[in-house]
Amino acid sequence: MLFVCCDETIPRESQLVLALKTLCGFSTAEIALRLFTSGANVYKRLARARDRLREVPPDVETPPLDTLRSRLSSVHAVLYLLFNEGYLSAHAEQAIRRELCDEAIRLATLLAEHPAGAVPETFALLALMHLHAARLGARCDGTGGLLLLEEQDRSVWDRERMRLGAAWLERSAHGEVFSRFHAEAGIAAEHCFAPSFAATRWKEISDLYAMLERIDPSPLHIMNRAVAVAEWQGPKTGLALLQALTPPAWLAGSYLWDAVLGDLHRRAGNLVMAQQHKERALASAPTEAVRDLLRRRLAAAA
Secondary structure (H helix, E strand, C coil), X not given: XXXXXXXXXXXXXXXXXXXXXXXXXXXXXXXXXXXXXXXXXXXXXXXXXXXXXXXCCCCCCCCXXXXXXXXXXXXXXXXXXXXXXXXXXXXCCCCCCHHHHHHHHHHHHHHHCCCCCCCHHHHHHXXXXXXXXXXXXXXXXXXXXXCCHHHCCHHHCCHHHHHHHHHHHHHHCCCCCCCHHHHHHHHHHHHHHCCCCCCCCHHHHHHHHHHHHHHCCCHXXXXXXXXXXXXXXXXXXXXXXXXXXXXXXHXXXXXXXXXXXHHHHHHHCCHHHHHHHHHHHHXXXXXXXXXXXXXXXXXXXX
């Protein structure tokens, strides 16, 4: 059914909305958050997909292998978004939805075992999922509140998940393909296998974000690279990267942008700017769990 939703005759953005709404059970608000768009745009994209399906009813029989392969990129995107919603949920009462992560891994594993999906990009996506899932048990405190990476107890990270992630990452390296999932899995591996937060190889992470930006250009990757550079070379260097970037409206209006700027300005000693960005980040944060995390992260900007 994922491959049916990802029919090439449906616009790519509508494919994602249709699959997330119809098959994954996402709310409109959850889809809007994941795709950095508005609820109105989600409804429009869903309507386009449904109109197209009425015009040309889908063939529910298994398509030919070449057709399946042509839809693989969109299927990867849906599974990636499904996992991300589980990893940091927009649900008001659940900061982490492990069942969504497990389902995304199950489906990606099935995909990796099918001739249409047994390609390096699928293997890298699975590596990324396993490496992130390895840290799920340490991402919340005893009350269910989210913990920063530097606050997590690394001794409870799932070593079997880490092993699986490394194995899938190694398998993904065969061939000449280097996708965004390879870069993101490499970043996740750096975090997973670092002996401590302080001993993390931030230069390598910065380099991987630079590669990710070249492969799949997005201001999100530049923003994340600035965070890594700030850990490696200091907050002023990280800020310099962001000050050279004019964020599009969808990012400038996101809590992520203000959270990163608030943190870097705080660490650079620019407390007035830090406070302004902190207030905007808290106002636009999607859930109380995220707001609590931001308050702790940006506490010095109070």
